[in-house]
Amino acid sequence: MYWARKSFTLLLTLAFVLLLTFFAFRIIPGNPASAILGMEASQEQISELEQKLGIEGPLHLQFFRWAGGVIQLDFGHSIRFSEPVLSLIASRLPVTLSLAAMSLAITLLVALPLGIAAARARGRFADLFISLTSQLGLAIPSFWMGIVLILVFGLTLKWFTVSTFVPWSENAWLALKSLTLPAIALAVPQIAIVVRYLRTTMLEQMNEDYVRTAKSKGLSNANVYYKHVLRNALIPVVTVVGINFGEILAGSLVIEGVFTLPGMGRLLMTAIGNRDYPLVQGMVLLIAFTVIIINFVVDLSYRWLDPKIRLK
Amino acid sequence: MPLLTDWVKKAIEPEPSSQQRNCRLPEAGERDEDELLAVRNLSVNVKSSSRPVIEGIDLTVGRGEIVGIVGESGCGKSVLSLSIMGLLPSALKLGGGELRLNGQSLHQASQRQIRSMRGKHMSMIFQDPMTSLNPTLTIGEQLTESLRLHLKLGGREARERAVLWLRRTGLPRPEAILSSYPHQLSGGMRQRVMIAIALCCEPELLIADEPTTALDVTIQAQILDVLFRIREEEQTSILFISHDLGVIAELCDRVAVMYAGQIVEQGTVEELFESPQHPYTIGLMKSIPKPEKKGMRLYAIPGTVPSLHDRGEGCRFQSRCAHAAAICLDAMPALEHRGGSHAVRCFLASGERREMDV
Numbered sequence: 001m002y003w004a005r006k007s008f009t010l011l012l013t014l015a016f017v018l019l020l021t022f023f024a025f026r027i028i029p030g031n032p033a034s035a036i037l038g039m040e041a042s043q044e045q046i047s048e049l050e051q052k053l054g055i056e057g058p059l060h061l062q063f064f065r066w067a068g069g070v071i072q073l074d075f076g077h078s079i080r081f082s083e084p085v086l087s088l089i090a091s092r093l094p095v096t097l098s099l100a101a102m103s104l105a106i107t108l109l110v111a112l113p114l115g116i117a118a119a120r121a122r123g124r125f126a127d128l129f130i131s132l133t134s135q136l137g138l139a140i141p142s143f144w145m146g147i148v149l150i151l152v153f154g155l156t157l158k159w160f161t162v163s164t165f166v167p168w169s170e171n172a173w174l175a176l177k178s179l180t181l182p183a184i185a186l187a188v189p190q191i192a193i194v195v196r197y198l199r200t201t202m203l204e205q206m207n208e209d210y211v212r213t214a215k216s217k218g219l220s221n222a223n224v225y226y227k228h229v230l231r232n233a234l235i236p237v238v239t240v241v242g243i244n245f246g247e248i249l250a251g252s253l254v255i256e257g258v259f260t261l262p263g264m265g266r267l268l269m270t271a272i273g274n275r276d277y278p279l280v281q282g283m284v285l286l287i288a289f290t291v292i293i294i295n296f297v298v299d300l301s302y303r304w305l306d307p308k309i310r311l312k
Numbered sequence: 313m314p315l316l317t318d319w320v321k322k323a324i325e326p327e328p329s330s331q332q333r334n335c336r337l338p339e340a341g342e343r344d345e346d347e348l349l350a351v352r353n354l355s356v357n358v359k360s361s362s363r364p365v366i367e368g369i370d371l372t373v374g375r376g377e378i379v380g381i382v383g384e385s386g387c388g389k390s391v392l393s394l395s396i397m398g399l400l401p402s403a404l405k406l407g408g409g410e411l412r413l414n415g416q417s418l419h420q421a422s423q424r425q426i427r428s429m430r431g432k433h434m435s436m437i438f439q440d441p442m443t444s445l446n447p448t449l450t451i452g453e454q455l456t457e458s459l460r461l462h463l464k465l466g467g468r469e470a471r472e473r474a475v476l477w478l479r480r481t482g483l484p485r486p487e488a489i490l491s492s493y494p495h496q497l498s499g500g501m502r503q504r505v506m507i508a509i510a511l512c513c514e515p516e517l518l519i520a521d522e523p524t525t526a527l528d529v530t531i532q533a534q535i536l537d538v539l540f541r542i543r544e545e546e547q548t549s550i551l552f553i554s555h556d557l558g559v560i561a562e563l564c565d566r567v568a569v570m571y572a573g574q575i576v577e578q579g580t581v582e583e584l585f586e587s588p589q590h591p592y593t594i595g596l597m598k599s600i601p602k603p604e605k606k607g608m609r610l611y612a613i614p615g616t617v618p619s620l621h622d623r624g625e626g627c628r629f630q631s632r633c634a635h636a637a638a639i640c641l642d643a644m645p646a647l648e649h650r651g652g653s654h655a656v657r658c659f660l661a662s663g664e665r666r667e668m669d670v
Contacts (some may be wrong), residue, residue: 040363169594217509218431227457231448237493307448307493 006299010292018070021281022063030080032275033054055078055277066281075285076278080270086283087265093286094168095179095263101250102179103186104245111191115198115237116225122203130195137192142251146185146258153181163260182259186251190244197240201233209231219311235305242298246291348516348549349373349396349434354409356388356395363393363620364407367572369649373517376547378540380564380581382554382596386617389553392518396551397436398426413517432462434517435510440526443503444495451478452490455509459495462513477508481538500531507538511548512527519551536563557600561585566653569593572617572628575647579654589650591633626660636661649668 033049034041050056054065054076069076075085118130135190154162160181166174205211206229214228255266260266271279303310330533352611354366366388373379375670380388394400396411398418411418413434419428438444455477456470465473478486481504494502503523511519520539540563543550553559560567561581568578569592577590588594595613615632618624625651627633630640647657 091630209438209440210446212399213438213444213454213506214446216397216430216436218427218429218461219457220427223457228446228449232446235448297325305448307450 001208006296010296011047013292014285014289017285018067019063021058021284021288022066025277025280026059028273028275032219032277035275036079051052066278069091070285075282078237078276078279080274080279081243081274085278088279089264089282089286092262092264092267094163095261095267096252096256097290098168098175099179099183099186099256099261099263100245100248102183103127103190103248103252104241106183107190107194107241107248110187111198112230114191115195115290116202116230118195119198119202119206120221120225127199131199131216134192134195137188137198142185143258144253145188146182146255149181149185150259165261178261182255182261184259185257186248189251190241190248193244194241198233198237201236201286202229205229205233233304235302238301240306242295245294249287249290320373325576325603329383344399346374347372348375348414349400349551350410350412351392351396352410352412354392354411355407356391356400356404358620359403359405364409365404365572365620366395366570367407368574368647369409371568371578373549373551375549375622376543377566378543378550378552378556378564380552380554380560380567381570382492382557382567383570384555384617387570389555389570390521391573392570393436393521393551393553396519397430397434398423398519399430399436430515431458433515435513435517436519436521437506437510437523439522441506442526444506445502447494447601450491450493451505455490455512458509458513471548473512474508477512478505480511480542481508482534483508493509499527503527503531503535504538507535507542511599512540513647514546515548517549517551519553521553523552525554525556530557538562550565557596561595569596569643572622572623574628575655576629576657577655578647579650579652583652583654587654589654589659590629591635591660592629595607595632627657629658654666
């Protein structure tokens, strides 16, 4: 029942995204044929090229042609690169996904201990310091953070080489190293959000009766916080992290530009500039699909964290 | 008012034998071998204003004894029990006085020392079993963690002992309960689990803070039965906090009545129920519903407990007392022995009021 309902919502959302990505981009003026042929092209030349590119005829017919292809996992050919959309995405996706995953990992690794520490030191110096710093982290845009990181750790200290991406298949260590700075830049605002959120939910949970029970057993403070309180406090935090994963993905499109990483972000910019309909549609669809899947994973993690949901 | 005339008579003509009986409350510094918990002149203050929430508390719990603490909401019963456990909320702190368990001072003990005693030498069950268990951990996890911590048991031994204790509290299918979560159990079952958690390391002292208040009447009786049985079997001392005099009479050996942060009367159950002397105790007893008074209006003590800021110089009960006189407004009566282990904090019960009034 659960899976049936889940799959149904997944399909419905995807169908809606399919519609939206197709029509939203067609509303924007300009088309690929005139973009390729330039200002002086005649109407005949343009319609000839349109036919060649498969973007002629009424919009709804175009849509059904495209949607039919998508169902068979055929996303068409890119106009700009004259390559299948799927293989173009496949070459860029690992960079973006690993960047997003890395920044998510950094976010959790840093934010969880800090949030707990802030809650435990409530009202004392450590709490104040963490809260103030996280306010700052929230205010800094990640592209600026990226530039500063390049300047300090790339150009001045020379700990990282900037602007050279080594694929994972070539050298995993160098790949990891080249993704570290952009992942940090992306993670900073996320860390700030999670720290503040976790601090609040921890403090809320600490007033609960079960915490008193745990203490009355003689458990150490660390045990009470990490085992009893954290698990309960994480339930609402997971929602925030899940929602923000979309934001991390969007942010990575920008940060790839700052660090000149060959990911989805730069591909998308090029595709939009060239009115490369099939490529843009394919990428937006894929990004939407990723976000939906992440939300699904969030849902699953609730079931792991909260036994009440698990048994329903 | 037969009761009232009774005690007035008693106050005027004290039993001749009462003076000869030795007092059960030992003086400060003295220690009785049978004595497990000793509270001497204890006060707990509000951190910000140093106002005492409870003060001058003298209380002893002997080995294997069940001592009841009774009083209205807000009289400081829970504060007293939390101060013994070292679990006072952050706004409160221990003031003067002494707090000893097994002769070891809890007052001077470090956080670490108190922690090592909690769950092992003293443990506590709480009022609301619905919220007192962690909703995200299995019963087994919550039950075995103190066994692993205090008795250093391994996984299997801890499980076996957990099953044993769940069975002792009267839970059916204890193996199945170990792997279930709190929300799958009823209130009564959860309170049994709480009792198992509190007792599995066989502490000398169990503090039960209104353990049956949130449960329905049939379950209440079962839970009391479990506590009573375990006391018989394990010689566990119980400090039983309740606002229900009926429950106290049934379960306890001795009782202390608390009012507005003080003990106003204490004694054995027989002493207190047969000859209550403090007007507050008498009022509490009159407000117990009785079948023979069916159809009549239930007695209620007029007024409410004075708040922390409204406590004056005089007797705390004075504003609600039908017998209050001038001295009650000006001076605080002391908790005086009335023979046996009976002690009362009232001018009327002691000699002073009598001399002044007559």
